[in-house]
Amino acid sequence: MSAGLSAVERIKTDSRLLRGSLRESLADPATGSLREDDQTLIKYHGSYQQDDRDLREERRQQKLEPDYSFMIRTRTPGGVTTPSQWLQLDAIATRYAGNGLRITTRQAFQFHGVVKRELKATMAAINASLIDTIAACGDVNRNVLAAANPLLSSAHATVHAQARALSQHFLPQTRAYYEIWLDEELVAGADEHEPIYGPTYLPRKFKTAFAVPPLNDVDVFANDLGFIAIVEDGAVIGYNVTIGGGLGATHGDAATYPRLADVIGFVTPDQVIAVAEAVVTTQRDWGNRTERKRSRLKYTIDDRGLDAFKAEVERRAGFALTPARPFAFAHNGDRFGWVDSEDGRAQLTLRIEAGRINDRGERRLLSGLRAIARIHEGDFRLTPNQNLVIAGVAPAARAAIDALVAEYGLDLYREASPLRLNALACVALPTCGLAMAEAERYLPELVGKLEARLQAHGLLDAAIHLRVSGCPNGCSRPYLGEIALIGKAPGRYNLMLAADHRGQRLNRLHKENIAEAEILDTVDALLARYAGERGDGERFGDFLVRSGLVAAKPGIPLEVRT
Ligand code: SRM
Ligand code: SF4
Numbered sequence: 335m336s337a338g339l340s341a342v343e344r345i346k347t348d349s350r351l352l353r354g355s356l357r358e359s360l361a362d363p364a365t366g367s368l369r370e371d372d373q374t375l376i377k378y379h380g381s382y383q384q385d386d387r388d389l390r391e392e393r394r395q396q397k398l399e400p401d402y403s404f405m406i407r408t409r410t411p412g413g414v415t416t417p418s419q420w421l422q423l424d425a426i427a428t429r430y431a432g433n434g435l436r437i438t439t440r441q442a443f444q445f446h447g448v449v450k451r452e453l454k455a456t457m458a459a460i461n462a463s464l465i466d467t468i469a470a471c472g473d474v475n476r477n478v479l480a481a482a483n484p485l486l487s488s489a490h491a492t493v494h495a496q497a498r499a500l501s502q503h504f505l506p507q508t509r510a511y512y513e514i515w516l517d518e519e520l521v522a523g524a525d526e527h528e529p530i531y532g533p534t535y536l537p538r539k540f541k542t543a544f545a546v547p548p549l550n551d552v553d554v555f556a557n558d559l560g561f562i563a564i565v566e567d568g569a570v571i572g573y574n575v576t577i578g579g580g581l582g583a584t585h586g587d588a589a590t591y592p593r594l595a596d597v598i599g600f601v602t603p604d605q606v607i608a609v610a611e612a613v614v615t616t617q618r619d620w621g622n623r624t625e626r627k628r629s630r631l632k633y634t635i636d637d638r639g640l641d642a643f644k645a646e647v648e649r650r651a652g653f654a655l656t657p658a659r660p661f662a663f664a665h666n667g668d669r670f671g672w673v674d675s676e677d678g679r680a681q682l683t684l685r686i687e688a689g690r691i692n693d694r695g696e697r698r699l700l701s702g703l704r705a706i707a708r709i710h711e712g713d714f715r716l717t718p719n720q721n722l723v724i725a726g727v728a729p730a731a732r733a734a735i736d737a738l739v740a741e742y743g744l745d746l747y748r749e750a751s752p753l754r755l756n757a758l759a760c761v762a763l764p765t766c767g768l769a770m771a772e773a774e775r776y777l778p779e780l781v782g783k784l785e786a787r788l789q790a791h792g793l794l795d796a797a798i799h800l801r802v803s804g805c806p807n808g809c810s811r812p813y814l815g816e817i818a819l820i821g822k823a824p825g826r827y828n829l830m831l832a833a834d835h836r837g838q839r840l841n842r843l844h845k846e847n848i849a850e851a852e853i854l855d856t857v858d859a860l861l862a863r864y865a866g867e868r869g870d871g872e873r874f875g876d877f878l879v880r881s882g883l884v885a886a887k888p889g890i891p892l893e894v895r896t
Contacts, residue, residue, distance in 0.1 A: 340625065345374045352510040354372050363451075380470035381448075384402070404453050415716070423435060428700075431447050468506060469504070474539070476539055479543035480552065493563050493570060536614070536621065537634075542560070543559075562574040564659045572605075575609055578631055581814075589628060594840060670747040671683065686721050688759045697744070710731070757801065758810040758811065758812075762775070763775065780800075798874045798875075799814075801817075829843075832875045832884035839888075
């Protein structure tokens with residue numbers, strides 16, 4: 335192994351295709367944690383070691399080790415789950431995880447708070463529900479996003495099938511997951527290999543999304559690799575390909591930055607896997623393996639040049655991409671309530687605040703969705719905005735679902751302001767080890783305070799996209815929020831403003847390291863201007879740019895025409 339490679343590269347190299355000493359770590363009863371290298375390797379199996387940060391100081395004073403537990407993330411391409419799987423995941427969460435189910439911004443479920451001695455049983459139970467957690471985390475192709483809110487259901491079905499096929503194509507081939515969690519006989523041997531990834535996998539995480547215009551609910555430009563479906567006469571004729579999106583950054587380090595993907599051309603459906611493999615393997619070979627902060631595809635492209643990267647992709651794929659086709663996105667939110675599909679069925683999109691499904695007061699989301707899963711004959715779709723679609727509902731079944739929605743308080747989608755409906759927050763404290771400030775736990779209160787300001791300006795019906803992240807890694811995609819807070823320290827945030835609402839323009843830092851009162855007052859003053867000066871149908875982010883209150887960053891053209 336050459337000198338200068340990052341520590342994670344050494345761990346991958348020595349891991350015997352992701353096995354490491356995970357079995358021994360799991361069997362050690364003396365601690366609730368894993369050995370250090372295994373804490374990295376377990377990510378590739380879909381789990382993170384965490385500890386309850388609310389209890390850290392108290393336990394330190396008591397000379398106890400931190401309160402370790404594990405987060406588990408599923409691989410659910412396009413976020414599709416059957417009612418039977420839902421019931422099984424609910425039962426697993428109720429038995430093993432502390433705080434219900436959590437829908438992530440990448441259409442996956444997370445379980446939080448699983449203790450080490452129950453980790454294997456939990457992983458095996460998830461697998462028994464025919465959902466796995468392989469490659470949900472780690473330096474591999476992660477859970478593949480696919481538009482959850484279709485206007486055209488047959489095109490949507492085609493795109494979902496493509497997303498599933500791509501996810502399957504990039505699954506690691508090592509049998510480590512089956513050996514460690516499902517007791518499959520050990521096969522590690524000379525002929526086991528990773529045909530696409532090689533023994534050290536990718537330099538960094540890799541994310542793929544499929545969008546179906548006019549909705550950009552997947553925020554396709556935030557992904558390393560994206561496919562924008564081009565639909566003609568109801569059929570998907572191919573995809574525009576996007577590369578080099580990614581949002582993570584580090585405070586105070588200008589070498590790291592959020593970047594929107596570039597549109598590099600068009601491929602037909604039968605070329606999707608080949609072009610994806612060419613992008614993945616070019617990043618595998620060209621990506622930075624010495625500095626992890628600069629190892630995402632977006633930096634490879636900026637370091638080597640987009641034209642050179644694209645030429646290499648075409649060389650590896652064996653064909654040239656044709657010019658990108660026109661497309662236009664309307665917005666990157668969800669469409670709440672009932673929407674009819676082409677096939678005579680309907681879908682109901684429910685608002686799930688910050689994706690957290692548990693029972694709290696009158697809002698008994700976990701129990702209510704369990705009751706719905708028992709009678710539902712379609713499927714469930716997790717959205718990349720942390721919401722839930724009850725999909726494929728026959729006309730005769732609507733009334734029963736509506737009754738359960740009302741009985742269990744699942745009707746936030748009918749009551750909430752547009753601000754609350756569209757807001758995103760990452761998990762942050764107490765489980766995220768990287769959080770610098772609150773996000774999910776702060777969101778309801780923050781939204782309430784902003785709603786009061788909106789009301790004062792007669793703007794309560796304004797659909798402003800608010801996103802809150804506990805640190806600059808950007809898990810709630812805050813750089814694409816019209817208003818966004820990015821955690822700096824407890825109670826302090828960077829205020830970012832003026833992204834568009836289509837996921838095509840990044841926002842800008844407006845004020846650094848400010849507390850709530852200043853955040854509210856700053857936003858309030860801008861809302862006052864917006865209320866008085868906005869154009870017809872003009873969105874808040876666009877208004878801030880047009881009025882010169884915030885300088886715009888160049889974005890993706892609203893309509894790409896070739
Ligand atoms: Fe994320 C790391 C949660 C979507 C960028 N993310 C983490 C970790 C695992 C913290 C850690 O490494 O110890 C967080 C676990 C918190 C917890 O307690 O659950 C975490 N990320 C999440 C989720 C659960 C946020 C949510 O509230 O829904 C999302 C899970 C997605 C999934 O199902 O796979 C999640 N993370 C994202 C997104 C949004 C997206 O992909 O659309 C981003 C920005 C896009 C991107 O990747 O550029 C994102 N997460 C990061 C980064 C920064 C990566 C970078 O390039 O710099 C990290 C830190 C890292 O990788 O070192 C991170
Ligand atoms: Fe944690 Fe930061 Fe991601 Fe929020 S943005 S979940 S605080 S890593």
